[in-house]
Amino acid sequence: MKEKQLDLVFQALASEARRYVMDVVRDSPGCTVADVSLHFEMSRIGVLKHINCLENAGLIVSLKNGRERQLYVNLAPLQVIHERWSDQYRSFWASRLTGLKRAVEQAEEK
Amino acid sequence: MKEKQLDLVFQALASEARRYVMDVVRDSPGCTVADVSLHFEMSRIGVLKHINCLENAGLIVSLKNGRERQLYVNLAPLQVIHERWSDQYRSFWASRLTGLKRAVEQAEEK
DNA sequence: ACTAGAAGTAACCAAATGGTTACTTATACG
DNA sequence: CGTATAAGTAACCATTTGGTTACTTCTAGT
Incomplete structure (x- = not known):
């Protein structure tokens, strides 16, 4: 995934x-x-912008059906991010704060 | 984790x-x-603001050591997010686009 | 005590974000 | 055909973001 996409x-x-x-x-x-905007206080256009933002990010997919637009979540981008991080930080997960812990111990020795 | 924190x-x-x-x-x-800002083109203050933003989010932790500030990553927030999302979407991971796929098939039937 | 270097604060600016209202387009339906 | 409804566009505004320069504070080292 491209940085801009991230x-x-x-x-x-x-x-x-x-x-x-x-x-x-x-x-x-x-x-x-319209269904979604029923869940919000804000104007329909406000909600529309949020939906478009999500669609632009690939997190929502939509199908035009007559005069309606049907919405679906798309979890692929989340999965990509998840995999990328698990890779990059694999060795860090086990001892997440190792570096910090060492530093704190050093600091406490003084 | 609070929504604001997210x-x-x-x-x-x-x-x-x-x-x-x-x-x-x-x-x-x-x-x-200063070390970090060596990796950037932008001014030191620009980098400082980014670091503060990360620290504010809990992704960076720092220790004051004399006139220096030592930086460490903190992956705990990432782990929390990861767990929350895998919980919420557990049943969706397996067939990420199921809802959409069904809709597409229906659309194609017409 | 003095100086130099690391960090932080303040004030400023341009651009992006998050919301609004008003208007337009397209489609379903009596 | 005519009308009501779902969606989208445009223009606008306030606030936040992402960067800058200039100045200040604190601490290390001579």
């Missing part, structure tokens, strides 16, 4: 409203923009 | 520069702000 995914998830959209769409796949 | 973590990671800071600090634990 930016989009993380940026998309960095909003409680958008994470909530993900929850809603995951729980009622095929729902419409 | 915002901070995702927001922090939604920047190539900050992800790169994470890489640098992970690869040389205990390095200083």
Whole structure:
């Protein structure tokens, strides 16, 4: 995955409203923009922008069906990120704070 | 983890520069702000702000050591996010696009 | 005590984000 | 055909973000 794409995914998830959209769409796949906006206080256009942001990041996929747009979550980007990190940080997971712990111990010795 | 905290973590990671800071600090634990800023074109203050942003999100931890500040990565927030999402989406991982696939098939029937 | 170097703060600026209202387009349906 | 409804576009505004330069503070070392 390209860095720009990573930016989009993380940026998309960095909003409680958008994470909530993900929850809603995951729980009622095929729902419409209007359906989703029922769950929010904000204007329909506000919600639309959040949905578009998620779609732009690849986290939501949609199908035009007549005058409606049906929404689905797409977890592929999350899986890619997850794999990338598990790779990059594999040796760190076991002892996440090892470096810090050592430093703290050194600091305490003084 | 609180929603605000999630915002901070995702927001922090939604920047190539900050992800790169994470890489640098992970690869040389205990390095200083000045050390990190050597890896960048931008001004030291620019880098400092990125580091503070990461620290604020809990992804970087630092220890004051004399006039220096030593930096360490902290993967705990990542682990929390990872666990939360694998829980929430557990039943979806296996067939990530199931909902969408069904919809596409239905669409194709028409 | 003095100086130099690491870090932090303040003020500023341009661009991006998150929301609004008003208007337009396209489609379903009586 | 005509109308109501789902979606999308445009323009606008306030706030946040991402960077800068200039200045300040603290500490190490001579």
